[in-house]
Every structure is written in C-alpha cells, then in structure tokens.
Amino acid sequence: MKKNPYYVILTGSKNNAGDFLIKYRAKSLFKELRPDREIIDIDGWKPFDEDTLTLVNGAEALLLMGGPALQKNMYPSIYPLVDDLSKITTKIALMGVGWKSHSGLWGDSQSYPLSDKTKILLKRIQSDGLFSSVRDYHTWNVLSRNGISNVLMTGCPATYVTSALDESFVKPENINKVGFSLGVSFIESPEMLDQMRNTILTLKEYFGSDVNFEVVFHHSTKKEFLKTHNATSNHLKSHLKFIDWLGCNDVKHIDISGSADNLINYYSSCDLHIGYRVHAHIFMNSINKASVLIAEDGRGKALRDVFGGLVIDAFNHLDTSFLGKVLRKLKLKSGYKAYNKQHEETLDVIKYEIENDFPRLTASRSSINANFEVMKQFLNKLP
Structure with missing residues (x-):
C-alpha cells in the first residue's frame, strides 16, 4: 500500500x-x-x-x-x-x-x-x-x-530565511537597543559567572542610559519551568539568583522562553545582539543584523567554521579529564579557566566593529x- x-x-x-x-x-x-x-x-x-x-x-x-x-x-x-x-x-x-x-x-x-x-x-x-x-x-x-x-x-x-538570502548585512545607523543573551555555564562555574557579570556591567556602562540594554533569558525564569522534561531546580534557582543580581545593579532583563515568536519578535527589535546563546546569534545573522557570540561550549565554537561572523571564545581551557568531570559533578571545582579580562576584550571587539562599519560581520551572508x-x-x- x-x-x-x-x-x-x-x-x-x-x-x-x-x-x-x-x-x-x-x-x-x-x-x-x-x-x-x-x-x-x-x-x-x-x-x-x-x-x-x-x-x-x-x-x-x-x-x-x-x-x-x-x-x-x-x-x-x-x-x-x-x-x-x-x-x-x-x-x-x-x-x-x-x-x-x-x-x-x-x-x-x-x-x-x-x-x-x-x-x-x-x-x-x-x-x-x-x-x-x-x-x-x-x-x-x-x-x-x-x-x-x-x-x-x-x-x-x-x-x-529565504526572503533574506538576496539581502546584505544591515549596518545599524544608530544602536538604540542591545540584547545580551545569558549563557548557562555560570550555573556550574563561578569563573563563568564572574565573566558574565563583568561583561554585562562593562557593556551597560559603555552603551549608557540612552541605549535600551537588556539581559535576555532563553529559558524560563518562572516556577512552571520545573514542569519541563528534565528541568532541574538548580537551573531555576541559579537564574533567579542572577535576576536578583541584575536588579541590584539596575540592569533590565526579559524572558523570551517558550516560543519561536518570542525570540523572533524580540531580536528583530534589536540593533545588536551580544552574548552566549547560539540561536540568538544564528537568528541575527539570518536576518542580516549585527551579533557577537561569546562561545561558552562546542556549539558556539563550531559555529565559527559554519558561517564566520564574530565569535569570541569565553574560556581558554576546560578540564575534561575523568577527575575533572567528577569534581565538576560534585561542584568542588568547575574546571573552567575563563579569561579574566573577557569583558575588556568583548568591549574592544564591539568598539572596533562599530567604528569600522562591522567588517567581520558583512561576510557571513555569502557563507x-x-x-x-x-x-x-x-x-x-x-x-
């Protein structure tokens, strides 16, 4: 049949x-x-x-x-x-x-x-x-x-997005809205937590009060998250604690979890994305908008070879030995050797791109x- x-x-x-x-x-x-x-x-x-x-x-x-x-x-x-x-x-x-x-x-x-x-x-x-x-x-x-x-x-x-295939990278005339996507490695690594916090504060100061700067959560920050398959309380608690820190430092945040529309509508309204989420970076490149990915794992690092763009490594070394994995599992040692001046490097990269019409971002479309x-x-x- x-x-x-x-x-x-x-x-x-x-x-x-x-x-x-x-x-x-x-x-x-x-x-x-x-x-x-x-x-x-x-x-x-x-x-x-x-x-x-x-x-x-x-x-x-x-x-x-x-x-x-x-x-x-x-x-x-x-x-x-x-x-x-x-x-x-x-x-x-x-x-x-x-x-x-x-x-x-x-x-x-x-x-x-x-x-x-x-x-x-x-x-x-x-x-x-x-x-x-x-x-x-x-x-x-x-x-x-x-x-x-x-x-x-x-x-x-x-x-x-087939409608974007014949278009070119759009250089923002003005940067009025910046979305900073939060990663997940901070949950298990104090070093990555410090890096993300320092990067957020550095960028917030650089863009100033005239720019709408927000930290973007791709996973839910509500208790309903725990009903999700394989969700953990540690994941939610870590995110809620990060939100408390954002509030103490007068940094706005937004939760776009739960649908493609939330992601599409939010990042379409941004002039620039910076951060750790691979699909924020993919989306912005798909519609020819500016994005800087800070790669916190192999997903982001591998993306560099797929269509180029701006990808910065978040750490220099990670202990992947059996002992390192055990210590990370027991929360005794994360094994990350994060670059402690990552926030400065990220800012320098962004300033260079803005001042020189985004030379590294224009090539992504052809790839x-x-x-x-x-x-x-x-x-x-x-x-």
Whole structure:
C-alpha cells in the first residue's frame, strides 16, 4: 500500500526559545522547498507508543531534528524511539543535528564518545541510505570518524530565511537597543559567572542610559519551568539568583522562553545582539543584523567554521579529564579557566566593529547562502 506523503520530525522544543526557532524555521523550509510533503511534529524525548509507531511507519521518512542531540547516549536518552529499532520500518535520517562538547576543540570530534546503542542507531541511519544533515563541521567529523558517510553539513535549519538570502548585512545607523543573551555555564562555574557579570556591567556602562540594554533569558525564569522534561531546580534557582543580581545593579532583563515568536519578535527589535546563546546569534545573522557570540561550549565554537561572523571564545581551557568531570559533578571545582579580562576584550571587539562599519560581520551572508544550497540539496534528496 502506498505510504501517505508526509515526514515525521522529532523535535526537542520544551522551553528553550532556540529549540522552538529550530522547529519553526525547519517547517518553513519544508513548506517552501518540499511542499509535496506534510510535516507531522512529535516530541523527540517521548518513547513511541503503538499509535505513534504506526504513524511513523506510515511516513516517507523519520527525521531526527536539530539541537545538540549527537551525544554519548543519543539513543535512547535523547531519542527513546522504541526498544527495538527494527520495529521502525520507514527510513531514518538526521536533520540539523549538532554535537555537545564542553571544550569544543576539533580534537574532541576525533575521539567523541558514543555508546554502543547510539552506534546501533547511527549504523541503522547509515544502512537506510538517506542523506543526513548536521549543523556544523565538528559534528560532521564525529560521524565521519564513526563510519557514517552519507552526511551533509547544511547548517542549522534556524539559519535560513529565504526572503533574506538576496539581502546584505544591515549596518545599524544608530544602536538604540542591545540584547545580551545569558549563557548557562555560570550555573556550574563561578569563573563563568564572574565573566558574565563583568561583561554585562562593562557593556551597560559603555552603551549608557540612552541605549535600551537588556539581559535576555532563553529559558524560563518562572516556577512552571520545573514542569519541563528534565528541568532541574538548580537551573531555576541559579537564574533567579542572577535576576536578583541584575536588579541590584539596575540592569533590565526579559524572558523570551517558550516560543519561536518570542525570540523572533524580540531580536528583530534589536540593533545588536551580544552574548552566549547560539540561536540568538544564528537568528541575527539570518536576518542580516549585527551579533557577537561569546562561545561558552562546542556549539558556539563550531559555529565559527559554519558561517564566520564574530565569535569570541569565553574560556581558554576546560578540564575534561575523568577527575575533572567528577569534581565538576560534585561542584568542588568547575574546571573552567575563563579569561579574566573577557569583558575588556568583548568591549574592544564591539568598539572596533562599530567604528569600522562591522567588517567581520558583512561576510557571513555569502557563507550562509552557500550553506543554504547544501540544505536545498539535502531536502531535495529526501524521499
């Protein structure tokens, strides 16, 4: 019997605004480039029941979508799917998936740990024969080193707005609104906490009272956050404590969690983004606006090789040894060697770009457009 013309996509949008943007932009790409297929969106963290399995097996393909899903226990921790992959009879592929490395070194991609079950899933994807898509070259290398060859580096689906492809970077005539996206490494690292605080205060002073300067939270700062899958009380408490500090220092903040619209509407109103959130940086580049990413992990560092732009490393070294991981888990030592003058360097970079018409930001569009051609190739190769 002929299958219905639809794809099932497994997405990870729980609370983080960036995850919602991935799904939103991916669906837009399908609508524009593969209008012959309907899209059925399923929460990727939920195991399949019988009805879901029937739905999946009726699809032209099952696409594991976006986010830093390529982790040691990708299957079954990130994608529970089913206990026996042979129960899935349609073909499986990845779309816009990325790695998750704290230190973000290229060498990490050469010896990236993957569980036996994760390797079983990846081998299944390889044997199914469809091309997969990843969001950066570090992820591509992880898969390549593990014998997964049918992979295209397309960039994250969130990068693409087809109406912006023929436009150029927009140099802001005036900077009236700046959004500073807060990272998450401060939760486990006092060094990164100090860095973020110092950077916020330095930038607030530089832009002055005439500029609307706000710290932006991509995760929820409300108690309802704890109802989110895998949410922790420490995550929420750390964010609320940071908000208290912002209040004591007369710094405004805003919560844009929970939807793509919140992210799109907020950053569209900004003249400049600075900060640690990868999808704030991706979004601003996608609409040709100014952005400076401070990379707090491998997701941000890998993005530098995808479309360039302005990416600054947040730290010089991270102890990734077994002992270092244990000490970090026990909250005895974070292992981060953060650059203690990062706030000064970030300010110098921003001042240079503003004073010289943003030379490093104007080149991103050509790289994004080149990657978009690969994304189109990937989508057109899907059944």
